Amino acid sequence: MAVSYKKLFHMLIDRDISNAQLQKMAGYSANITTRLKNNTYVSLESVEKICRVLNCKVDDIVEFIPDEDQVKK
Numbered sequence: 001m002a003v004s005y006k007k008l009f010h011m012l013i014d015r016d017i018s019n020a021q022l023q024k025m026a027g028y029s030a031n032i033t034t035r036l037k038n039n040t041y042v043s044l045e046s047v048e049k050i051c052r053v054l055n056c057k058v059d060d061i062v063e064f065i066p067d068e069d070q071v072k073k
Contacts, residue, residue: 001064005036008061011054026053 012022019033026049035042047058054061 001066002039003041004039004063004065005042005061007063008036008050011056011061015054017054022050022053026050 012019017025019037023030023033026046028046028049032042032046047062050061051058
């Protein structure tokens with residue numbers, strides 16, 4: 001199952017928050033920002049920090065996308 005953080009980036013645009021601002025507010029490294037942009041694994045701890053700063057739920061910023069073979073079943 002793949003992960004997408006598109007919802008997060010849409011939220012940041014809507015709230016006029018830059019990636020650098022979120023990184024500073026949530027207190028995570030630039031590596032996490034890169035991982036978010038590449039839709040790769042980010043720890044639940046980092047996701048929690050983001051949710052706390054943005055006052056949102058995990059499903060407001062993360063979307064799980066089934067693999068193609070899972071969709072065909």
